[in-house]
Amino acid sequence: RAVCSISAWFRVAEHMAEHEILSRSSACLVPHGDKCVFLTSSHVVAPWKWRNYYPQDWIEHVNASNTKYSIEIRDRETGRVRLSHSLELPAVCHETLDIAMLEHQPWSDEVMAHMEPLQLASRQLEEGQDVRVMGHEIVDEPGDDIDDVREQLPRDVPGRMLRRTSGRSFIKTATVLGDGMCGGPVLDPDLQCHGVIEGIVPPSNLALGDLAGAAAFVEATELTSWLRSLR
The missing domain is CATH 2.40.10.10 (Trypsin-like serine proteases)
Known part of the structure; x- marks a missing residue:
């Protein structure tokens, strides 16, 4: 219940009539102060920061100003989308690590009815665990x-x-x-x-x-x- 899929969409206004898919991946919900946020990979939601992963020339036209995001709650058996929710705020990316945070804004009680946040462990895993x-x-x-x-x-x-x-x-x-x-x-x-x-x-x-x-x-x-x- 803490895992969903995430989609990034982009639209270059001069060349595209509608938003098109940029990337898809997984995300998880964790507590952050008095709210919950989604964590995912930076290279998924901000590929322009990871040109070694994305050498395509067209990536230079994609940036935070023309990218939007949605999370999808999926059926655990079939993967069919049960609920899709747009996130209005841009992704916040770590300066060096491949991790990004997206705020659960606007807040959706419907999303939270399907999800529970994970607790981040305070101890590291041991080898073989x-x-x-x-x-x-x-x-x-x-x-x-x-x-x-x-x-x-x-x-x-x-x-x-x-x-x-x-x-x-x-x-x-x-x-x-x-x-x-x-x-x-x-x-x-x-x-x-x-x-x-x-x-x-x-x-x-x-x-x-x-x-x-x-x-x-x-x-x-x-x-x-x-x-x-x-x-």
Whole structure:
């Protein structure tokens, strides 16, 4: 109940009659002071800040002023959208980490009737500790080549804490996380949130050993510190 999907839409006024899909992914709801906010990956909601991920020339025309966001509450079995809610405020992105916050504005009691915020863990995971990642994977169907017609299906993937190396934290999941899982929470068996997925190591990169196919995540301790700085 704390996980939803998030969509970013853009419209360059001089060239586009309507908003078009920019990106889709997962997001989770967490407390922030006396309110709740959504956390997701910065590269999803602000791709212009991550040109190493998005080398396409047209990205230079996309920015915060022509981008809008919505969250989707989906059926846990089918992935069908049960409720879509537009967010009016721009994304707030961390200066260096691949994490972004979106405020639940305007507030929707209907959204909160479907969701419960996760508590951010105060202790770090130990190597080998069991975890699970929840999110909404983008599923390609034959012939689908346009983002806004692809399905997103709920996923609950078990894994374990792998290790911390070079300033990054990694988990190893039972299956490699698919597109759309960035922004999903890393949960322990008590459903405490230990972080948010930021990226997947390509499974084909066998030179990295057990890191191949692992998922990198921003730890809850970093998230807590950052959210406090935004109050």
